[in-house]
Amino acid sequence: MAVERVAARDRAAFLRRADHRLLRVGALAGLLVLWEALTRVGIIPALFLPSPLGVIRELGEMAASGQLIVHLGASLRRLLLGFALGAVAGVVVGVVTGFFSRAEAVGQPLIAATFPIPKIALLPLLILWLGLGEPSKVAVIALGVFFPMAINTYAGVREADPLLVRAAVAFGAGRWSVIRKVILPSALPMIFAGLKLGAGTALLLLVAAEMIAADSGIGFLVLHAGNIMDTTKLMVGIVCLSLLGVLSHWLLTRGERLAVPWRHTS
């Protein structure tokens, strides 16, 4: 046996993950530059994939002419109204089915049966019932938001720490106090998760609804531009949708941080 002298080495170094901030930004910028270059040279035909600068220019023109506001405004109105209706209804149903066992017995099977239906498939039916105007569009968005909200709120309510409920009762809280002061706040993280899910679904359904008999809105813009083969306008519509998605996610994450300071879920 020989006497050894070995230094300790960091063998876990390969597990650590660096931020690579520069690479993140650089990759996206690089892709855009490449895309612009390929379009200029003609390798990418402009009709099928308009150049980034062309899209930005069109965006500026549409903003200046007021067209953009009209479409964005119409879409936002439908989105916000449908989202609000669906979210409120979903939270109420979620709380009621989560807290009252009879309501759960009635509500759970109904929700489980109707939830798997893709809401897009309900759109023609809603148009039949509510006409081609705003109500059918808001309704389909509301339906799409309702389900994740109801299901997530229900889960959040069921998950409420029984210890906290007991503590509330120990200090004199009755049924409604418990719901208001313990169940709802403790379900907030799940409610926000539901809101994020609902936001994605809402955007999808908005576009679908606007592609069927609408005369304004970003979904309509995308469809219409596609119909007349104005692919630059089409890209503007897609960019707007992407921005709407990113913005809503950012807003919800911020809102969650404010409303649920004791737990970060994302």
Next chain:
Amino acid sequence: MSFARSLVRALSVGLLAIGLVSSSAHAASPVKIGALKLTSSAPLFIGVDKGFFKEFGIEPELAFFQAAAPIATALATGQIDVGATGVTAALYNIVLGGEQIWLVADKGREWPGYSLTGIVVQKELYDGGLRSIADLKGKRIGITTLGSTFHYSLGNILEKSGLKLADVRVVPLQTMPAAIEALKGKQVDAILLPQPFPGTAEAQGFGKILFWAGDLHPWQTVAVFFSKKFAADRQRAVAFMKGYVKASRYYYDAVLVQKDGQPAPGPHYDEVVRITAKYTEAKPEVIRLGFPYQDRNARLLVTDIERQMAWWTENGFMKRTIPLKGIVDTSFVEEAAKAVPEK
């Protein structure tokens, strides 16, 4: 080493064989024709059914679409060689966007005294007194898409009666069957659709044809287009056009000749009705209601093309107009009309 050599040899023989086979098959490969199941496509149906294309060495293959714009896209990507459909803003924008397609022949015009597109209103509204274009103010008018031929007709017809597009509620319904359903279900007050749909609506009792668009605003509505690749294949393109001109004359003589100011059945009238009914899957009685007008030799109304582009540009569907020589090529139809004997 010798294995690689023999592999290369086998590959080259194989490639050569494929080349030979494909070049000989080239002459016989079918010409894909994109069309809609409308009465306005009758000359094409006649040409296919009666073998007029085969006579000139062309194997035609009909591909049916649901609306005009997809045909334009299919032409631009070369998925079809010939497109037979409405002249729409999409088509002009494809050329503006840098992809070349060619307007080469007539296939239907809105024309006084002939039925292509009808303005069909709800039967109840007609019975209740809706009788003129002015009465359409504030009503919901269904069309397939914005930028379609129906949109163009509607806009121009309204302007002729002193109204604007903004004076009515234009409802895009995406497909022609959807538009019919919307009228039936009273979700719109009127629709603009081509034959045979207006005939069907009247026959089934839920609609009444208010006017034929051609009586109010004539224009070059439907045309034959060639894809860039097909147009470059001059020999085959002209051969196709010969078959088409022959079919157009057959069609014109059968259904479009006027007697006492009305189109009257000519030779082979019943045959043409039967063929049209077969391909559009509509009832013969409905087809008989009317056939759209087109030039006997399938020549284009070239001046109207400029007028159209100006209207689309004014209304914001196009950024600017295209010089005619960048989109219209009448040489094919001229060559074919001269070459095909009158019999």
Next chain:
Amino acid sequence: MLWPAGMRVIVDRLSKTYRDRSGQGVVALDGIGLTVEPEEFVAILGPSGCGKSTLLNIVGGLLGATSGEVVFEGERRSGQPLTATVFQEFALFPWRTVRGNVEFGLEELCVPATERRDRAARFIAMTGLEGFEGKYPHQLSGGMRQRVGIARALAVEPAVLLMDEPFSALDAQTRTLMMEELLGIWERTRTSILYVTHNIQEAVYMADRVVVLSRRPGRVLEIVPVELKRPRHEGQMGEPGFVQASERIWGLIKSQAQAVLVEGRG
């Protein structure tokens, strides 16, 4: 400190039987009888599963008895609750600040806002939480959290304070400090306290009398008085009175504890 004299708690032949999953009856408590005099500090001690928490919950109105009763006797201010509980796992509402938690019971008593704030402030000061009013539980250490729990219970000025192993979740050093603090607070408020613990030293150090329970089904083995002067201090841990009481109690429950160890939950 204007605290009414506190009430006497009489537990008379109290029994509790649970039904487990298979419908079998499990006797948690069997004929418990004890009395807590006004201003008295009584500890309840016993091996695992002896029903001490069950007893506390019944006294606190969180559980019903199968037979027997719990009666409160004495003077009570109008609006004064019979009991308030301090929980082993703190049971603080994570979405409420320290002040919000302390005010909870007062809210349920419908105390007007300004009065609530004043009363809460008194007990926040008393428990050494001054300066932390706006903090959330997740920002506090274990010891601080339990101070909030204590402040919350004291704020409603209950006739009897119930404490369910309040310092078990803390580390040894914090536990010792908190015990001292509690005694200090109790000296000032002199409310009746019913204190559940499994720690003999804790029980003897804090209480006037120690109720020793047997393993399941829980019966009173003996009520051991603690002959130590108040105010209590650390030095008393070596005194004969302390040692005797501790040894007496250990003698009572040692065999019980051994059996529980071997068989699982008594």
